[in-house]
Amino acid sequence: QGIENATGTGKTLYSGTVSLDTTLSGTTYSLTDAGRGSHKTYNLKHGTSGTGTLFTNTTNTWGTGAASSSTTDVTAAADAAYGAQETWDFYKNTFGRSGIKNNGVGAYSRVHYGSSYVNAFWDDSCFCMTYGDGSGNTHPLTSLDVAGHEMSHGVTANTAGLNYSGESGGLNEATSDIFGTGVEFYAANSSDVGDYLIGEKININGDGTPLRYMDQPSKDGGSANYWSSSVGNLDVHYSSGVANHFFYLLSEGSGAKTINGVSYNSPTSNGSTVTGIGRAKALQIWYKALTTYFTSTTKYAGARTGTLSAAAALYGSGSTEYNAVAAAWSAVNVS
Ligand code: ASN
Numbered sequence: 001q002g003i004e005n006a007t008g009t010g011k012t013l014y015s016g017t018v019s020l021d022t023t024l025s026g027t028t029y030s031l032t033d034a035g036r037g038s039h040k041t042y043n044l045k046h047g048t049s050g051t052g053t054l055f056t057n058t059t060n061t062w063g064t065g066a067a068s069s070s071t072t073d074v075t076a077a078a079d080a081a082y083g084a085q086e087t088w089d090f091y092k093n094t095f096g097r098s099g100i101k102n103n104g105v106g107a108y109s110r111v112h113y114g115s116s117y118v119n120a121f122w123d124d125s126c127f128c129m130t131y132g133d134g135s136g137n138t139h140p141l142t143s144l145d146v147a148g149h150e151m152s153h154g155v156t157a158n159t160a161g162l163n164y165s166g167e168s169g170g171l172n173e174a175t176s177d178i179f180g181t182g183v184e185f186y187a188a189n190s191s192d193v194g195d196y197l198i199g200e201k202i203n204i205n206g207d208g209t210p211l212r213y214m215d216q217p218s219k220d221g222g223s224a225n226y227w228s229s230s231v232g233n234l235d236v237h238y239s240s241g242v243a244n245h246f247f248y249l250l251s252e253g254s255g256a257k258t259i260n261g262v263s264y265n266s267p268t269s270n271g272s273t274v275t276g277i278g279r280a281k282a283l284q285i286w287y288k289a290l291t292t293y294f295t296s297t298t299k300y301a302g303a304r305t306g307t308l309s310a311a312a313a314l315y316g317s318g319s320t321e322y323n324a325v326a327a328a329w330s331a332v333n334v335s
């Protein structure tokens with residue numbers, strides 16, 4: 001009885017029915033993804049420490065499409081495994097990055113963390129990803145943009161290392177929103193075609209609103225649309241707004257726009273009109289800046305110069321792309 005790669009079916013909560021790469025060992029399948037650094041998905045069964053129990057099954061179908069906080073629920077695991085799979089593929093196929101550390105090594109995911117835990121988090125010390133089940137009106141925190149957001153904290157920790165406070169903390173958070181959104185658009189499955197909203201599926205507010213809006217961050221009631229000298233005093237999930245807004249403007253431009261059925265309306269601080277260069281180029285610019293020019297102490301002024309250097313290296317100084325980076329930063333009051 002050998003060990004072989006297998007192709008399973010995930011019946012996820014947020015992404016519909018998807019293909020999941022798994023492993024068959026003897027007669028038992030497991031959520032082990034050999035092609036992506038042997039990433040594994042574990043069940044914490046409401047515990048809060050340790051690795052947990054690897055998800056195994058006698059068939060290669062995972063979940064039912066309806067998740068619950070029950071310790072026997074496999075649907076949350078299907079979403080988590082899919083999120084890790086798509087995040088790996090996004091980084092590999094968009095940037096040529098092989099895993100969070102770019103060394104081909106996979107992380108692992110843990111679901112059913114604690115009780116009524118309304119969060120998800122990356123931990124660089126275990127090199128692992130953890131998801132709570134949510135509570136009340138919320139759902140498990142396993143949507144694709146959240147998975148991509150959290151695992152991107154691992155990429156930031158292993159590249160620029162942006163300190164998680166002040167303006168650099170806002171840039172750290174925005175990097176996770178930018179690439180989490182990148183993962184969502186990359187996967188573009190039938191239930192989740194991609195948008196510039198964060199956490200719109202998990203209904204954390206109980207009224208169907210997303211956690212964050214990249215086109216107009218202030219719509220969440222706390223985030224900054226524009227830079228000011230006090231922005232570094234905000235919580236990092238609010239000071240991120242300036243860079244999220246920059247990224248939206250650079251990708252899609254200012255004003256009103258509908259994408260995949262979602263309406264956006266992105267303002268500018270100076271009344272300027274910004275013309276977007278498309279998400280694909282904006283992602284390349286942000287990634288090159290993060291991995292080449294940003295450091296642990298980069299603030300907004302440094303993010304402007306770093307992304308301009310990235311745009312110059314990728315597309316040429318004075319290129320349309322370079323000029324759009326300058327215009328988008330000016331539109332969020334970063335000069
Ligand atoms: N889910 C949160 C985040 O990624 C966890 C944290 O506070 N770091 O921002």
Ligand code: ZN
Nearest residue numbers: 149153173176
């Ligand atoms: Zn975060």
Ligand code: CA
Nearest residue numbers: 145197198199
């Ligand atoms: Ca989203």
